[in-house]
Amino acid sequence: MDNIAIYPGTFDPPTNGHIDIVRRSLRMFEKVIVAISVNPAKTPMFSFDERKQFFMDEFEEERLSFVSFDKELLVSFSKKVGAQVIIRGLRAVSDFDYELQMTLMNRNLDETVETIFLMPSQQYSFLSSSIVKEVASLGGDVSSMVPSSVFSSLKEHFQI
Numbered sequence: 001m002d003n004i005a006i007y008p009g010t011f012d013p014p015t016n017g018h019i020d021i022v023r024r025s026l027r028m029f030e031k032v033i034v035a036i037s038v039n040p041a042k043t044p045m046f047s048f049d050e051r052k053q054f055f056m057d058e059f060e061e062e063r064l065s066f067v068s069f070d071k072e073l074l075v076s077f078s079k080k081v082g083a084q085v086i087i088r089g090l091r092a093v094s095d096f097d098y099e100l101q102m103t104l105m106n107r108n109l110d111e112t113v114e115t116i117f118l119m120p121s122q123q124y125s126f127l128s129s130s131i132v133k134e135v136a137s138l139g140g141d142v143s144s145m146v147p148s149s150v151f152s153s154l155k156e157h158f159q160i
Contacts, residue, residue, distance in 0.1 A: 005116075006083035008035040008069055012044040013150045014054045015132055017124035021089045022055070024118060026063060033081055035069035045133060045157065057149040075110040086115045091125050136160065 103115040136154040
């Protein structure tokens with residue numbers, strides 16, 4: 001059996017915390033699929049292609065692939081792409097409550113797909129895409145919080 005994991009999220013934009021989780025996941029799995037949400041109910045700042053490119057700028061890794069994901073149960077989508085494991089990042093206790101509920105529901109729907117939780121490295125534990133965008137929109141320096149390609153795009157978007 002292949003050792004494949006899927007890491008779903010909006011990643012709008014990817015932060016250094018997301019990059020950290022992907023790097024560490026690649027040490028554990030033969031293949032990691034980053035499933036970038038394209039939820040039409042949300043209006044992301046960056047397109048799917050831009051978000052995918054941000055990751056690709058950080059990784060030259062054949063074991064890493066990218067797919068768009070929306071309007072499907074995650075466990076069903078995981079099975080469709082051959083992933084046996086869902087990777088979820090946990091930053092704080094507040095994340096755990098929601099993630100536990102989702103994990104138990106996913107297990108109820110398909111007990112063959114496991115979920116693992118990875119905590120980002122300590123220096124990234126406070127990061128979220130929403131906070132990064134808010135700080136950048138107000139002229140704050142987020143250069144240490146996101147990859148350089150994301151930082152450049154945020155500067156251009158917010159004209160800072």
